[in-house]
Amino acid sequence: xxxxxxxxxxxxxxxxxxxxxxxxxxxxxxxxxxxxxxxxxxxxxxxxxxxxxxxxxxxxxxxxxxxxxxxxxxxxxxxxxxxxxxxxxxxxxxxxxxxxxxxxxxxxxxxxxxxxxxxxxxxxxxxxxxxxxxxxxxxxxxxxxxxxxxxxxxxxxxxxxxxxxxxxxxxxxxxxxxxxxxxxxxxxxxxxxxxxxxxxxxxxx
Amino acid sequence: xxxxxxxxxxxxxxxxxxxxxxxxxxxxxxxxxxxxxxxxxxxxxxxxxxxxxxxxxxxxxxxxxxxxxxxxxxxxxxxxxxxxxxxxxxxxxxxxxxxxxxxxxxxxxxxxxxxxxxxxxxxxxxxxxxxxxxxxxxxxxxxxxxxxxxxxxxxxxxxxxxxxxxxxxxxxxxxxxxxxxxxxxxxxxxxxxxxxxxxxxxxxxxxxxxxxxxxxxxxxxxxxxxxxxxxxxxxxxxxxxxxxxxxxxxxxxxxxxxxxxxxxxxxxxxxx
Numbered sequence: 001x002x003x004x005x006x007x008x009x010x011x012x013x014x015x016x017x018x019x020x021x022x023x024x025x026x027x028x029x030x031x032x033x034x035x036x037x038x039x040x041x042x043x044x045x046x047x048x049x050x051x052x053x054x055x056x057x058x059x060x061x062x063x064x065x066x067x068x069x070x071x072x073x074x075x076x077x078x079x080x081x082x083x084x085x086x087x088x089x090x091x092x093x094x095x096x097x098x099x100x101x102x103x104x105x106x107x108x109x110x111x112x113x114x115x116x117x118x119x120x121x122x123x124x125x126x127x128x129x130x131x132x133x134x135x136x137x138x139x140x141x142x143x144x145x146x147x148x149x150x151x152x153x154x155x156x157x158x159x160x161x162x163x164x165x166x167x168x169x170x171x172x173x174x175x176x177x178x179x180x181x182x183x184x185x186x187x188x189x190x191x192x193x194x195x196x197x198x199x200x201x202x203x204x205x
Numbered sequence: 206x207x208x209x210x211x212x213x214x215x216x217x218x219x220x221x222x223x224x225x226x227x228x229x230x231x232x233x234x235x236x237x238x239x240x241x242x243x244x245x246x247x248x249x250x251x252x253x254x255x256x257x258x259x260x261x262x263x264x265x266x267x268x269x270x271x272x273x274x275x276x277x278x279x280x281x282x283x284x285x286x287x288x289x290x291x292x293x294x295x296x297x298x299x300x301x302x303x304x305x306x307x308x309x310x311x312x313x314x315x316x317x318x319x320x321x322x323x324x325x326x327x328x329x330x331x332x333x334x335x336x337x338x339x340x341x342x343x344x345x346x347x348x349x350x351x352x353x354x355x356x357x358x359x360x361x362x363x364x365x366x367x368x369x370x371x372x373x374x375x376x377x378x379x380x381x382x383x384x385x386x387x388x389x390x391x392x393x394x395x396x397x398x399x400x401x402x403x404x405x406x407x408x409x410x411x412x413x414x415x416x417x418x419x420x421x422x423x424x425x426x427x428x429x430x431x432x433x434x435x436x437x438x439x440x441x442x443x444x445x446x447x448x449x450x451x452x453x454x455x456x457x458x459x460x461x462x463x464x465x466x467x468x469x470x471x472x473x474x475x476x477x
Contacts, residue, residue: 076460104426125457140283141415142342147455160460166244166444168456172436175248179432194428202425 028122031130031150034157038067039117039134047112060106061098069151069158070098076160077173081181081188093192100195103202113139117146128152129160136164241353243447244440245456248362256364260431263369267413275413286414288332293408294343295324295331300386304346308354313448316341345445348385349378353446362435370438 026032045059064070074097075082082090119134130150135143149161161170177191184190250256278286298321305314320343323336337343352374353359360373368379383389383401392400413420427433440456 072460076458100426104422108422129457131455131457140287145449149457161457163455165441166449166455167437167440168245168458170460171245171440171456171458172433175436176427176429176433179429183429191428198426198428 025123026121027124028130028132031122031132031157032119034067034150035117035119035132035134035148038063038159039119042109043112043116046106046109049110053107053110056109057102057106060109061102064102064105065098067157067159069153069160070094070101072151072158072160073170073173074098076170077177078188078191079174079178081178081186085188089188093188096192096195096199100199100202103199107202115139118143125149130157131163241356241446242359242443243456244443245458246443248435248439249359250362250435252361252363256362256435257431259364259366260434262366263364264430266367271409271413274410275417278410279414279417286411289407290411290415291324291328291334292331293404293411294334294345295321295328296388296404297345298324300382300388301344301346303385303387304348304351307351308346310346310448313344313346316344317346344448347378348381349375349442350446352378352381359439359443362439364431364435370434370442372439372442375442 041063045063046056051059071094074094077097078085078093085093116137117134118137119132121133123131123133125131128151130152132148132150134146134148136146137143145165147163148159149163150157151160161168163169180191180194181188298317302314302317302321305311305317319339320336320341323339323341324331324334328335334343357374360376363371363373363376365371365376371379388404389401392398423433423437424430
């Protein structure tokens with residue numbers, strides 16, 4: 001009994017200790033609205049069970065190329081081999097990269113189970129870039145923190161990175177691509193082949 | 206089994222002064238956190254060939270043991286799996302609280318203590334999570350994170366057989382956890398030497414099931430699975446060490462086309 005009441009005292013003390021979280025900041029509401037709109041368009045346009053995979057992939061490609069800066073992401077993910085690649089190789093790589101993203105992510109919207117992106121605020125980065133912070137809310141488990149790195153383009157925004165629980169997709173992709181190139185004698189063509197092979201296997205699932 | 210009886214008493218005697226030293230050092234040794242790697246920084250992997258070998262060993266072990274067990278476990282009702290996760294999480298709370306304390310994180314230590322007390326007393330030994338409803342959300346700390354907060358760098362990236370992604374510092378942390386985690390101390394003291402491996406095994410199966418979709422996604426999208434797993438696990442770890450402190454933990458490598466413009470990240474800008 002003594003031990004039990006001691007534990008209650010400790011718990012009460014711990015309760016009093018806790019501090020409420022700081023309220024979220026949102027200095028760039030336009031950027032937050034951009035992500036809200038993207039999430040709404042993705043759920044409305046891509047998650048329907050009535051469309052086939054080809055249709056879903058086509059819709060995903062439109063949304064992806066409209067809202068993401070694919071050339072910048074692709075160039076960053078490739079890293080130094082970009083410098084020495086010919087114009088034709090660069091174009092071929094960017095095409096393979098875009099197809100690969102479309103194939104690996106589009107089908108994921110088919111098994112949509114009510115998850116939602118809830119924006120929580122924004123933060124200014126360098127070079128007029130903006131990070132929109134959000135939570136990916138799932139049926140099970142804690143919400144996943146997702147940050148969207150945006151760059152202004154005239155009247156709107158383009159996404160240049162998605163950072164999930166502090167893991168940058170751009171950096172992860174860059175590590176992955178450079179390992180594949182390195183392990184194939186430094187050949188860019190080996191990466192393009194690997195991307196195409198991933199594209200065709202992902203499309204089948 | 207007989208060896209454990211002889212080890213039992215001295216282990217307590219050895220551990221007490223060690224803990225005391227850790228407690229004494231902690232306020233003095235709070236690190237200059239600029240030395241601690243952030244998510245997105247380079248990963249030092251001098252033992253890559255060995256690591257890749259163990260990665261394949263682990264992939265094999267996953268295919269023949271962990272994944273089948275997790276698939277079986279995944280067929281249990283969601284309530285059973287949630288309860289198992291809560292129970293395993295509650296067992297981690299005491300060691301989390303101690304490590305929060307050693308890191309000078311009073312509020313977080315309080316949260317871990319409150320969670321342990323509330324969930325053990327009115328959450329049926331941790332199977333339910335009433336503490337969460339009261340605003341105390343689960344978080345985990347371990348010795349590797351504490352060493353990092355005291356200034357220990359990552360050391361070389363390591364792919365450990367069975368235990369998976371790690372590094373030099375976290376390997377020392379893993380051994381420290383095994384020795385000093387109150388759960389391990391108590392179960393060793395009670396000669397229940399099965400308890401610690403059983404808990405580790407259950408934790409592995411629970412997380413393999415909980416992350417099934419994410420693992421499939423990574424397998425499907427990686428052209429070099431080892432390099433991708435290395436980046437994801439190393440950066441998740443760095444983020445956990447910083448307690449996901451917003452602002453300091455979001456990696457932002459330079460992605461500008463023009464050299465010298467902006468960017469605070471450690472990586473090179475997009476090449477022209």
